[in-house]
Amino acid sequence: MSLPEPGAGGPASAPRGGVNEARRKAIRRFFGNKLGVAGAVIVLAFVLMAIFAPWLAPFDPADQSLLTRRQAPDATHWLGTDEFGRDILSRIIYGARVSLGVAIGSVGIGLLLGSVAGAIAGYLGGVVDTVVMRIMDLLLAFPYLLLAIVIVSALGPGMINTIIAIAVWTVPAFARVARSAVLQIKERDFVVAAMALGAKEQRVMRVHLLPNFGATLVVYASLYLAYAILMESALSFLGLGVQPPRASWAGMISNGRNYLTSAPHIATIPGIAIALAVLGFNLLGDAIRDVYDPRATKDG
């Protein structure tokens, strides 16, 4: 009775041709996709920014100067100062470490655990399927905020625990996608054929299933990166995000929102950073999907 999950109407044919040739084709297809390249550039820029933060940031992101607080952008502070007189540009640069770390970390964990659980449930079926999916239902039906607060309260606040709190929330979504993709692909001719030919289960999973539902998962993951950043903002909003003096973009928006009329740059600049990062991840995700989907034509 279970029906296809969103975006799971994936590929229909088995990967064909030599691995090298396929890879070359994929790379060529990727670079033909201008938006995809733009997305990759944005993501790469942010990742480099996070890695080289100490060299790039003009100021110490924790350095407060209360007398020069909430200043508009000028020659010294290119993006202005926040409510403590800290340099916003430096906090954006360092904040990339936290925000991208939380987003990539939590989605990475969720993707890994969720897709493994979902794929196993879908592939094995029966009791395993029922048990795994009921647990996922439980997680989905549970208010995510309660879940996050329980985790943060039990483990203490901090970046790692924020990642865990958000990851737990993303697991069921990936599990469902993976499961339905597996269910669908399992019925397709090439898998049935491979199994009839005596291919080992592991090999069937690795060679045939993974590449095929991988594309769907990539699209989902890129969407969930945005969700994860927003989840962190919800925790920051309630005062439970990463701990000071560390900065996260969402936390910067949350703290700056009370100055929206008097000093709008404090909340708006990190907002633009988030929007850019989300855009980058999604453009990149779409491009990767298109590359992996052998039937995808030039539809962006």
Added chain:
Amino acid sequence: MDVAEKEVLLDPNRTDRVVPARPASPHRPPADVPGAPTPPPFPEENPLRNLRTVFAALVVLALLAGVGLAQKTLTIARPTDPVSLDPHFETTAPGSWVFSQILEPLITVNQQMEIEGRLATDWEFIDDTRLRFTLRQGVTFHDGTPFNAEAVKYTWDRAWDEDRPGRWKSLAGPVEGIEIVDEFTVDLVARQPYGPLLLTATMPYTGVVSPTAAEEMGDEFGRGPVGTGPFSFVEWRSNDRITLEANDDYWGGRPNLDRVVFRTIPEEGARMLSLRAGEVDMVLMPTPSDLPGLEADPNFTVEGAPGVGVFYLAFNLEREAVSDVRVRQAVAHAIDRELIVEAILEGGGVLATSVIGEPVFGYKDMRLLERYPYDPERARELLEEAGYSRGSDGFMVDENGERLTLELLPSNGRSLKDREIAETLQEFLRQAGIDVEMDIFEWATTFELMRGATLEYDLNSFTWFTTTADADYTMYSNYVSTETPPESWNRWRYANDDVDEWLKAARASLDLDEREELYGMVQDQLAVDLPAIPLYGSYEVAALDASVEGFVAHPIQYLLNLHPVDIVD
């Protein structure tokens, strides 16, 4: 003999405060002035205030031309809904703001911190454990029940119920309850001589309830209390609004307002925008950084008064690092408290000069700015005296080369800018070579940790309100050595035999001069021992639409006097 008339109730040396208590005179205009209606709510909510004013003037003219009377409704925005409107179940400010309009205590403290009669016209100490009240006659509850000594006794007995005690019982010290003398005379009795007895009777929680209504309604009383106050209850839509209407038969005269609406708007920015859009007339707990702009704008006014709350940085004296007074002094020198008040609170708080607020009875200036001026270099010297040395990374290190790290448990979202101040403290201490690690939790977790029998932190920051405006309320539970958590609030585990003795003597005395001197000695000692660094004093502030007149902020955050308030366009 009326004690209040003979004796000075509060600080005898301050003439501005010393006023003999007498029944509040019903001061009000002879009748409601017709023809000053508020503009209709919705189409008028236009940000173009000039146009709005012109339009409002036209509406007023039209109404003066004989259209009729409009209702005067005061809409107040505040961040949280009360849990209950029955002081039996609710002892927080959001509850008191509302129920103190409906339920009146026997006596109250006014904005000048003088004692005023409400449902009592006279009061005097019969002996050192017994306070006699003469009750106001001819008062009826909103449900028509006559007010008398029975009602007072019923109210206190209700809170002293063994099976289900009132939430405020534990705030009333060694009080035993009310004894009826005759229909309009009652005695408030304590088990032992209790200096703060008179101020205990001013607590808004002691507001007298209608016995008939309370009996009939049971738990539902908290959803629609019935009292004698200037306003009566109309409707409560949870988390949205509470509506009250004028009590036409109020003994002190009908209020100027027809209706009062308390709206719950949790988001600070949205509260301020509601005021700017003309949707509300008054904002409690406004954004400090918006206040200068509002004050300069002729369309708004700002009313404030220094309050009875103090925000501290407290030390846990059981922890090794801060058990050394030099380390505590170093922390005091490392923090620029004046700058914090100026730059973070921006008018939302005042520089604290003692562990209790200036309006509180027993207050004495601890001269902290002279004793511990902001001087990060002095802070490092004190740390060196305490055995630390300057590490290569700027942080101070102990003899083992370990960085001097203090763990801070800050309150979060519990008092004005507490989180921001914690963040700034961390930075000030970093400048003086002290590494601060902090754990920011939501309040329930923080509160549980603070109440614990042992506190696993070196530092704790929070606000303490002296709700009764008597130093005993704060000093006794916070500084007597045996008053440790979880039973009481000596969270710093402060122990000084002299202080114990002084505080016990002050509690048992009815001599105001003696009490004040004892509390002064305690504060001088605390300035030396430094178990806590007071950072800022609360400032009770409201932002108002310019049309609201007659509102005076109260130093005690629980009290909101709306009886004289009027809306004049």
Added chain:
Amino acid sequence: MFSYLIRRIFIAVPLLLGVVFIVTASFDLIPGDPAALILGEFASESAVAELREELGLDRPLLVRYVDTVVNVVQGDLGRSLSDRRPVATILGETFPLTAQLAGTAIALVLIIGIPLGLAAATRPGSTVDNVIRVVSLAGLSMPVFWTGLVFMVIFSVNLGWTPVSGVGTWQHLILPSVTLALPSIAVIARMTRSTVLEVLREDFIRTARAKGISERSLLWKHMLRNAMIPIITVLGLQLGQMLGGAVLTETVFAWPGVGRLTVFAIFNRDYPLMQGVVMVLAMVYVGVNLLVDLSYGLFDPRVRYA
């Protein structure tokens, strides 16, 4: 069909038992004492202990859990620890407000999100497609407390078109529902675009085109119908999340719904209230999923409920 419904509803039972147990246990696990929170900073420990006993908090976890289950079976959701009102009454007040907000927002998502996705899918790679993609992603990436406050400044304070916050008239519904809908519009637009593109590649569309069926009838009869299933699945997930309480939107717009109730219950450790909230949310979850599954049949006659 009937037995299918019964079975689906039966599946909800272990789910309900599970969520209620997790709530009860997790409130035990995390620090925070409801009695102390109710009494506030200035109460003594003996007063707290008395209240704890009065509220029955001193009973062991399992006793409280079984007690709840027994009461729920008898139709009693218990009383809130904080204000002692019946949990059912409180939910009866808040849930309709949240349903109003979520319903409006989902309607906006349908009306705006699907056409946007279709417009993007008809000309993939075009400027229209790219503009829609960037704009919808921007909508997805701003925290609602930021967009909400910006909307208030523009539409309520500067233009005076809508009330700033609160509930009451239909005008009060505009800003919060738009704010809440924005991220979902982005998701649905993207989902519509990609599923329609998938469907367009299917053989039957080519066949239909070859048979000379008009483009309009092609769009409605074949494309949308086939693309609807994944869209509805995601829509169901979004609706479930919105009904679960849009905490931030409700807080910013002073909307007294389930989201704020949830936060209140968590922050005050009001476990009976939280049990009630999660039970309703679990039923909403089951109900929405059921509706989604049933609606598959509308769009795909091959689906059988057995």
